[in-house]
Structure formats: structure tokens, C-alpha cells
Amino acid sequence: MAIAQFAVARSPARKRVLAVACGAHALHDGYTDLIYVLLPVWQTEFALSYAMLGILRMLYTGAMASLQMPASVLARRTGGAFLLGVGTAVAAGAYLLIGLGGAGFVVLAVALLLGGAGSATQHPLASSLVSRAYDDQGARAALGTYNFAGDLGKMAIPAMVAWLLALMPWRGAVGIVGALGLLVAVAVLVLLPRDLGSARHVATQARPGTKDSAAGPIAFPLLLVIGIVDSGTRMGFLAFLPFVLKAKGAGFETIGLALTLIFAGGAAGKLACGLLGERLGVLLTVILTEGATAAGILALHWLPLYASLACLPAIGLALNGTSSVLYGTVPDLVSSARREKAFGLFYTGTIGSGAVAPVLYGFVGDAMGPINAIMVVAVVCLLTIPLAAALNPSLRRVA
Structure with a gap:
């Protein structure tokens, strides 16, 4: 009975965690696959070879893959929710820099590196927040929902930008998705407690045994x-x-x-x-x-x-x-x-x-x-x- 009451009491809070994590996953996965839509645009804009286009793609994914473990360690000090919000803001800021800046290839490359670094926070931290929120029951189903949200972002954000490219210059379209990312970052920071996922917070919620x-x-x-x-x-x-x-x-x-x-x-x-x-x-x-x-x-x-x-x-x-x-x-x-x-x-x-x-x-x-x-x-x-x-x-x- 006590466990059931505990689960019911936690239900609104954990649904909020799942909703925020799903939103972050959709945004970050959309940002990652958006690059495929923009590669032909950048090739024309900057007269790039296929090798240079490959380097641009590698900068984003390489930073994202290599910084996931450091992000996991840092989250223990700052709180996973706080670092997820900051990482989302960094990734959004990178796309804003690409969209609103008038600079060339070097700034584009630096922005993609920063974007990948920001996105490195998403998978390990959002997954951890969801799994802890549903630790008493339903974690696998909740993570399946979270996983599904990423695929929605992969379909929605590139499709949205492809549509916007028919209406406006490419920098304006990229700036819009950058602004969207800032809204998601604010939502993460406002809707979730700052220390959620920190070592101190986890210690207060830990159950006996491992x-x-x-x-x-x-x-x-x-x-x-x-x-x-x-x-x-x-x-x-x-x-x-x-x-x-x-x-x-x-x-x-x-x-x-x-x-x-x-x-x-x-x-x-x-x-x-x-x-x-x-x-x-x-x-x-x-x-x-x-x-x-x-x-x-x-x-x-x-x-x-x-x-x-x-x-x-x-x-x-x-x-x-x-x-x-x-x-x-x-x-x-x-x-x-x-x-x-x-x-x-x-x-x-x-x-x-x-x-x-x-x-x-x-x-x-x-x-x-x-x-x-x-x-x-x-x-x-x-x-x-x-x-x-x-x-x-x-x-x-x-x-």
C-alpha cells in the first residue's frame, strides 16, 4: 500500500520529467539529422568538397559521442536537469550562430563543434532522469516512449527546415530552429528542479542495496x-x-x-x-x-x-x-x-x-x-x- 501511494504521489512529477525529456530528445535528435538537409546548402554556399562536408558532419557527431561520458560525470556535481538545460541552450546557440551570423566556413565548423558538445548532454542525462522517475515501475515503457520521441524529432525538424527553405533564405530557417531550441532549454530549466540527478539528490532518493x-x-x-x-x-x-x-x-x-x-x-x-x-x-x-x-x-x-x-x-x-x-x-x-x-x-x-x-x-x-x-x-x-x-x-x- 505504501509503495502504491508513493507511486501515485510521484505520478504528476514523473510525467513532467518524461515530457521534458521527450521534448529534449526530439530537439537534439532533430538537430543531429538536420545537418543532412543543410549539407547541400552549405556545399553551394561555401563551395565545399565532399570531404569537407564529411568533416562538418564529423565535428558534430564526434563531439557528441566523445563528450557523453564527461557530461555524465559533471552531472553528478551540477545536477542532470541543470546540465541538460545548459547543454540544450549551447546546442540551440550554435544553430543561432549559424543562422544569424554572416561568417564563413570556420565559424560554421566551430558552431557545429559547440552544437555537438551541447547535444552530448542529452542521451545520458535525460535517460537517467526518466529511469529514476520511473524506478518503482514502468521504466522500460517510459524509456521506450522517450526513445520514440527522438525519432519524431528526426522526422519533424528536418522536414520543417526543408519547408522553410522554400520560403526564406537558409540562415533564417536555421535561426528559427535555434530559437526553438532556446525555448526548450528554458522549459528544461523551469520545469525540472536544478539539482535533479545530482549526487546529493540521488543519495536522498536511494534505496537500500544496489x-x-x-x-x-x-x-x-x-x-x-x-x-x-x-x-x-x-x-x-x-x-x-x-x-x-x-x-x-x-x-x-x-x-x-x-x-x-x-x-x-x-x-x-x-x-x-x-x-x-x-x-x-x-x-x-x-x-x-x-x-x-x-x-x-x-x-x-x-x-x-x-x-x-x-x-x-x-x-x-x-x-x-x-x-x-x-x-x-x-x-x-x-x-x-x-x-x-x-x-x-x-x-x-x-x-x-x-x-x-x-x-x-x-x-x-x-x-x-x-x-x-x-x-x-x-x-x-x-x-x-x-x-x-x-x-x-x-x-x-x-x-
Whole structure:
């Protein structure tokens, strides 16, 4: 009864935490993918080579990936909510600098570096805030909702800027999304207590005992390896999908439609599989999602073009759905005091895997061709199932 009353009392506050975290996730993921829309604009504006465009993209993602662990450590002193608000303001300020400034390539590069540094605060800190808010029940479903919000941002913000580019100069469009980010930063700082997520605040909320010792020393490393394999599968498949469809006779418009279908399915998968994992558990959900992913990828080898297109939403659902289950399992394996560090390490590993996997699979594609390469991706994807089986006893101990 006491626990139920505690949950009810916390409900409005934790819903606020989830709403703010979802808003921040949508903004930051939208900022990250907005760069793809702006690269052709910058190429024309600054007469850049493809190598220079690649450097611009790397500055943002590299800063974001490399600073997640430092952000996790700093949040223990300043409070996760406060640092998330500051990071969001920095990322928004970077886009305002790009949009309102009249300077050239050097300022653009510095702004993207700052934007990536600001976005480094989002994944580990927002995830930790949500997981703690729902620590007593529903953490995996809440993190699935949070994960889904990021995909909404990936679709909404680039689409909004693409629409604005038809109405105004590109700097004005970028300035608008920068101003939007400042509003989100203010919302984070106003709606959440400044010290939420700090070491002092976590200590006052901590419960007796730790999940780390109950789960065992290999539990979190196993989860991290599953996440790395899953992220590599996703990025490897997406790298080869256009070439596989092209070999089946698809044109550029059809390939664009295919990517839209798989991303839409992926967004739905992040939400649905977070809820599914809450009901079925990690092992069964991973077997279902990764098995469906491998079966769907292999089916593309034999299916004609339009049948392949029809399968893509279901493949996207399974392909992206596993990530919500894995993110939602981090709180099951680490104590509340280590949450930021664990999420920082997890996101660094999965983002790094997503960056490296297309290169490694690229060598496979050069040697075997794209259709055979995605079959290798499907086989590697199935490695997550025995890894999840090895993790399952640890999850039972902390259940």
C-alpha cells in the first residue's frame, strides 16, 4: 500500500520529467539529422568538397559521442536537469550562430563543434532522469516512449527546415530552429528542479542495496555488447539497403520512399517494443525482434522490388525496436548512483558501433557484393540471441 501511494504521489512529477525529456530528445535528435538537409546548402554556399562536408558532419557527431561520458560525470556535481538545460541552450546557440551570423566556413565548423558538445548532454542525462522517475515501475515503457520521441524529432525538424527553405533564405530557417531550441532549454530549466540527478539528490532518493552486486559483474558488459551488435546491424543494413533496392530496379524516388517506410516502422518499433519488453521480458523480446530482423533482411534477397517495399515497415519495427528494450534494461542492472555513467557508456558504445559498422561491412560489400553483405548483417544480428540468453539469469536475480 505504501509503495502504491508513493507511486501515485510521484505520478504528476514523473510525467513532467518524461515530457521534458521527450521534448529534449526530439530537439537534439532533430538537430543531429538536420545537418543532412543543410549539407547541400552549405556545399553551394561555401563551395565545399565532399570531404569537407564529411568533416562538418564529423565535428558534430564526434563531439557528441566523445563528450557523453564527461557530461555524465559533471552531472553528478551540477545536477542532470541543470546540465541538460545548459547543454540544450549551447546546442540551440550554435544553430543561432549559424543562422544569424554572416561568417564563413570556420565559424560554421566551430558552431557545429559547440552544437555537438551541447547535444552530448542529452542521451545520458535525460535517460537517467526518466529511469529514476520511473524506478518503482514502468521504466522500460517510459524509456521506450522517450526513445520514440527522438525519432519524431528526426522526422519533424528536418522536414520543417526543408519547408522553410522554400520560403526564406537558409540562415533564417536555421535561426528559427535555434530559437526553438532556446525555448526548450528554458522549459528544461523551469520545469525540472536544478539539482535533479545530482549526487546529493540521488543519495536522498536511494534505496537500500544496489542492483550492481545482485546482477553480477558481467551483466552490464553483456548488455553493452548486445547494444553494440544491434546498433551495428542497424547501420550496416541501412548502408546497403539503397544498393540492394537499386539492384532490384528501384529509382531514386523509390529508394527515398523505402527509407521513409523503414524509418516510420522504426519509430513505431521504439514505442511498441518498449511496452512489449515490459510485458515479455528482455530475452523473449530480443528473440522476437532480432529474429524478425534477420528473417526480414534475408527475405529481401529473394523478394521482388514491390514485395520488398511492403516488408520494410515491419523490418523497421523490428530493426529499431530492440534498442528501446536494451536502453530500458540499463536501470535494471546498475544502481541509481551509477545511472549517468552507465547510460553515457552505453550510448557511447552504440553510437560508436553505428559509426564503425558501415566501414567494416563496406569491406564485406566490396568483397561479396551488397546483397550478400546484408545476408552477413542478418547472421551477425542473430548473435544477440545467445548473448541475451546469457544475460537472462542476471535479469532474473534483480527482478
